[in-house]
Amino acid sequence: GEDVEQSLFLSVREGDSSVINCTYTDSSSTYLYWYKQEPGAGLQLLTYIFSNMDMKQDQRLTVLLNKKDKHLSLRIADTQTGDSAIYFCAEITGNQGGKLIFGQGTELSVKP
Amino acid sequence: SQTIHQWPATLVQPVGSPLSLECTVEGTSNPNLYWYRQAAGRGLQLLFYSVGIGQISSEVPQNLSASRPQDRQFILSSKKLLLSDSGFYLCAWRRGQIPYYEQYFGPGTRLTVT
Numbered sequence: 728g729e730d731v732e733q734s735l736f737l738s739v740r741e742g743d744s745s746v747i748n749c750t751y752t753d754s755s756s757t758y759l760y761w762y763k764q765e766p767g768a769g770l771q772l773l774t775y776i777f778s779n780m781d782m783k784q785d786q787r788l789t790v791l792l793n794k795k796d797k798h799l800s801l802r803i804a805d806t807q808t809g810d811s812a813i814y815f816c817a818e819i820t821g822n823q824g825g826k827l828i829f830g831q832g833t834e835l836s837v838k839p
Numbered sequence: 840s841q842t843i844h845q846w847p848a849t850l851v852q853p854v855g856s857p858l859s860l861e862c863t864v865e866g867t868s869n870p871n872l873y874w875y876r877q878a879a880g881r882g883l884q885l886l887f888y889s890v891g892i893g894q895i896s897s898e899v900p901q902n903l904s905a906s907r908p909q910d911r912q913f914i915l916s917s918k919k920l921l922l923s924d925s926g927f928y929l930c931a932w933r934r935g936q937i938p939y940y941e942q943y944f945g946p947g948t949r950l951t952v953t
Contacts (some may be wrong), residue, residue, distance in 0.1 A: 765948070827942055
């Protein structure tokens with residue numbers, strides 16, 4: 728079945744770049760998403776990428792997609808303490824009516 | 840612009856009591872709406888989704904039910920809460936059509952069953 732996997736934790740220093748990785752299994756996914764969840768809050772859609780793209784850049788965020796390896800990454804440049812949150816990767820499944828399948832989330836901790 | 844509201848923000852309920860959580864969306868009509876539960880382990884579990892008034896699809900059989908009495912209102916209910924119903928409940932709406940869409944989440948309701 729469809730599955731999305733992420734490492735659970737990442738710790739970086741303020742000002743460094745953060746790279747959060749994700750692997751997925753459904754090769755028919757059309758969109759892949761990154762969501763951010765701050766403590767006690769809902770999920771905020773950060774960015775998404777079409778499956779026919781390799782890269783998407785939006786200010787400090789860069790999304791890279793390797794369809795061959797089914798690997799998605801989110802790079803945050805000049806990471807700030809306000810970037811500390813849980814980041815979820817998600818894909819649209821080709822089956823199950825196009826539902827979103829989420830990874831378990833990567834908790835990013837930014838140290839000053 | 841579209842806004843999604845959920846209330847209450849937090850709720851503490853005893854085992855066996857009923858539950859009603861509400862979600863409303865502004866700024867769009869006939870949205871597809873979703874209820875998710877996020878347990879302590881972070882994973883998001885899709886509970887219900889609705890494509891229109893009175894139309895509910897259940898993803899996981901359990902102690903909960905959902906209703907959509909109005910176009911932009913989605914309600915999650917239970918007749919008798921269990922301890923295992925504790926969690927963070929998130930409502931979401933969809934913009935766009937399958938397979939090209941975005942899903943936006945509300946602020947969530949933290950439910951603690953004691």
